[in-house]
Amino acid sequence: MGVTVGAAAVPAGAAPVAARSAAATACPTGWGSVAKTDTSATLTPVRDIRTGRHDCFDRMVIHLPGAGRDVGYSVRYVDQLHQDGSGRHIPVAGGAVLEVRVAAPAYDPETGAATYPARAGRPLPGVNLAGYRTFRDTRFAGSFEGETQIGLGVRARLPFRVLQLDGRVIVDVAHSWTATG
Numbered sequence: 001m002g003v004t005v006g007a008a009a010v011p012a013g014a015a016p017v018a019a020r021s022a023a024a025t026a027c028p029t030g031w032g033s034v035a036k037t038d039t040s041a042t043l044t045p046v047r048d049i050r051t052g053r054h055d056c057f058d059r060m061v062i063h064l065p066g067a068g069r070d071v072g073y074s075v076r077y078v079d080q081l082h083q084d085g086s087g088r089h090i091p092v093a094g095g096a097v098l099e100v101r102v103a104a105p106a107y108d109p110e111t112g113a114a115t116y117p118a119r120a121g122r123p124l125p126g127v128n129l130a131g132y133r134t135f136r137d138t139r140f141a142g143s144f145e146g147e148t149q150i151g152l153g154v155r156a157r158l159p160f161r162v163l164q165l166d167g168r169v170i171v172d173v174a175h176s177w178t179a180t181g
Contacts, residue, residue, distance in 0.1 A: 027056030031159035031174060035076035038164065041103040042067045045115040046148050049124050051135060057172040058134040060152060062102050065167045072103030073169050075162050081151035083120060084144040090121050094136035094153025098160065101150075102169050106143035116148075124150070133175045134158060 044067035052059045064071055078099045081090045106116040117125050118140035129135045137153030154173050163170040 025055050027174065027176075027178075028161075029159075029178075031161045031172075033077060033157055033159050035074065036160075036162045037074045038070075038072045038162075039103075040070040040072040041146065042071050043109045043146070044071075044104055044167075045108055046102060046104055046106040046143070047115055049116065049118075049127065049138075049150065051127050051129065051132070051138070053132055054172075057174045058132050058154075059173075060100065060135075060138075060150075060171045062100070062148075062150075062169045062171075063167060064102070064104050064169070067104065067167045069164045069166055071164060071167075071169050073162055073164075074101040074103075075099070075160065075171055077157055081139065081141055081149075083141045084147065084149055085142070088121075090139050090141050090151055092137050092139050092151035092153040094155060096154050096157040098152040098154060098171070098173070099141075099149065100152055100171055102148045103146065104148060105146050106140075106148045109146070116143075134173045 044064045046062055046064055048063040050061050076099055078097050081092050081097055081099055083090055107114050120142040124138040124140055127138050134155050139151035141149035141151055158174050160173045
């Protein structure tokens with residue numbers, strides 16, 4: 001037996017399309033905007049940084065193949081991004097700036113050769129933020145004394161979370177403070 005929605009019959013057990021769409025856009029809450037840290041460290045170098053768009057948030061993924069789950073990080077809002085070592089100011093576009101630090105080098109510790117082809121002060125290579133709701137800019141600040149530093153420009157100071165998966169540190173920044181994206 002079916003349920004009638006408007007003039008269309010929906011098979012029993014199937015959710016109407018409108019209900020499924022609403023459920024798909026229910027967004028997680030409670031992330032907050034305070035600094036998030038983990039003090040682990042690894043010598044496994046950063047190999048890639050990518051971004052992605054989702055219904056409720058924009059995502060940055062820092063790839064460290066072979067590093068496991070214990071990769072340290074510090075992610076926090078800053079007034080300005082300053083490069084470690086030199087203190088040089090690196091402009092980052094957006095209404096707010098997240099400083100993303102990963103406790104891993106972007107170079108091979110044995111040889112010093114770069115493992116991620118970024119240049120200090122420049123946008124992240126291969127990252128195109130056209131069409132993103134929250135992300136506005138990315139800047140590579142450098143890799144100094146085993147830590148890699150990135151500036152992430154966002155639309156406004158919005159809630160974020162940090163996840164650790166095998167060989168990845170993930171930073172998700174919500175589109176809004178509400179549960180509806």
